[in-house]
Amino acid sequence: MDYINEVLDMVVRKNPAENEFHQAVKEVLESLRPVVEVNEENYRREALLERLVEPDRQISFKVPWVDDKGYVQVNTGYRIQFNNAIGPYKGGLRLHPSVNRGIIKFLGFEQVFKNSLTGLPIGGAKGGSDFDPKGKSDREVLAFCKSFMTELYKYIGADTDVPAGDIGTGAREIGYLYGQYKKIRGTYEGVLTGKGLTYGGSLVRKEATGYGLVYLTEEMLKAHGHTLAEKIVAVSGSGNVAIYAVEKAAELGARVVTVSDSNGWIYDEAGIDIKALKEIKEVKRERLTEYLKYRPGAIYTEGRGVWNVKCDIALPCATQNELLLEDAKNLVANGCLAVAEGANMPTDLDATKYLQENGILFAPGKAANAGGVATSALEMSQNSERLSWSFEEVDEKLKLIMKNIFHNMSNAAREYNAEGNYVLGANIAGFLKVADAMLAQGIW
Structure with missing residues (x-):
């Protein structure tokens, strides 16, 4: 059995019933065959693919909160920090009833390559909860967010892991989460992106x-x-x-x-x-x-x-x-x-x-929908420098990043004799940067 098939079998065996995660890993690894075949001996020796598909850290926790009728509700929270070889963990928080560990793992794995493709120094992570903000009052959403952040704050920070919004996590939720983080830590830092413009957010982030x-x-x-x-x-x-x-x-x-x-x-x-x-x-x-x-x-x-x-x-x-x-x-x-x-x-x-x-x-999405995380990284830069760029400045940077992503994946596909195969090109372009960083940093 070749190296990629061995790793795919291992992923299914170690992560039963996580179908979305299996799908994401298979899609990426199958398209990496041209690269892996050339470097198989070195990648095997370094267990590079095994390390790539195993998250650095998987955190799950209970999230108790009180609804408007005075009853205690309990949800499950997740943060999966997948890979920080090229920068601090970065990825959204999804609030939706469908959320489970397998979905968060698939999203975190995809985020590694998406973030790499942006050309910006950010690693991959994802998080969220099976909490559904739809139909909830502002007070109930606030209660959930305070409870969620009371546990999550231990694992995040401006240079460690910077979450953002995702499905179900909009401006209201980000504001509540940031307020609780700031209260607990007593620091004003760019630990979340997608923030409101009055407290460190970036123009164009919503768009x-x-x-x-x-x-x-x-x-x-x-x-x-x-x-x-x-x-x-x-x-x-x-x-x-x-x-x-x-x-x-x-x-x-x-x-x-x-x-x-x-x-x-x-x-x-x-x-x-x-x-x-x-x-x-x-x-x-x-x-x-x-x-x-x-x-x-x-x-x-x-x-x-x-x-x-x-x-x-x-x-x-x-x-x-x-x-x-x-x-x-x-x-x-x-x-x-x-x-x-x-x-x-x-x-x-x-x-x-x-x-x-x-x-x-x-x-593919890891290239085509990378604009959100790219602008989140631009928000991180503005927070670090205590600056606010104009809408036009951010929009122009976003446009340039997306153009570069297209040409990078197009060039990678062409280099590996698969011109026009942008799935292969995106995966290879994203992978090579992460793989080189992992190999350079040794075993950790």
Whole structure:
């Protein structure tokens, strides 16, 4: 058995029932074969892959809090610090009922390569809880956040581990978490990113993942003789990533015709009304059915179906494994040109393979959705220097980072005789930087 297969078998054996983690590791290691085959003897001797797939630290803890009725509720909190070979741990906190150890491990593993691709000195981590902020009062969210941070603060710091937001963790939650950290530690430091602008946050952070996704997509299209102008775009999701991907794609001349939430999806042939979408999701925090009040000509459909729509560009921005093989077949049949992942691993392995085999340009999430963590690292820089950059300055830096990510993964794919395979290129480009750092630092 070759080295990669040995490690894949070990991962499944040591981490039973963690299917998302297995999937993420398999996707990365399979694409690293050209690199590993050349360096197999050295990598085996150093157990490099075994060390790469094993987190540095896995922390889980109970999070008790009191609800508005006076009852004590108990959730489970996680922080998985995966690899800090190139910088302090960096990665979001996800608050969602689906959160478990396996999902946090998959996200943390992906974060290692995503953060490496940005070119910035940040390692990979992820955390969160099975707490659901939806339907909770501000007081209940505050109670949870104070309890969560009372345990988490022991393991984080500006030069150790800098968490950020993720699904379910927005400006409100980050504010509550930061307030509790500051109270416990008595220090004012950039330990969380995604903070409010009045207390150390960065302009563009809210927009960064969606904007970055579109910047990279545009650069990929240009490399193949296309642009976003006049293209029809299908977007899934209606959170931060989706909202600002819709906004930036429209600014670049595309017509975005879909968004979705956990209940259903909207098709608006004339183009999604970004002002209405922001009011529904950011101000009112309502379901997408409200969109019909603003645009009566739009169509709302319960359940899945976004990928049945004829489009030129598909941007999955909701959650993991939302774009499956049948969806990929629909996209190909409808003449789709490119798929770029705005969420973490939204396309399953079979769908990814089918899209690539059928000539669809495919940008993996670890590259395409790196704009959020890139801007988080820019926020860390501003905090360290006690500076605040303008929106235009941060946006320009973000655009440059996303362009560089595309060209780095494109060059890596070309170097290993797989031109246009951006999954392979992103994984190799991200891996080599981390691997070189790990080997240089010895066994630890």
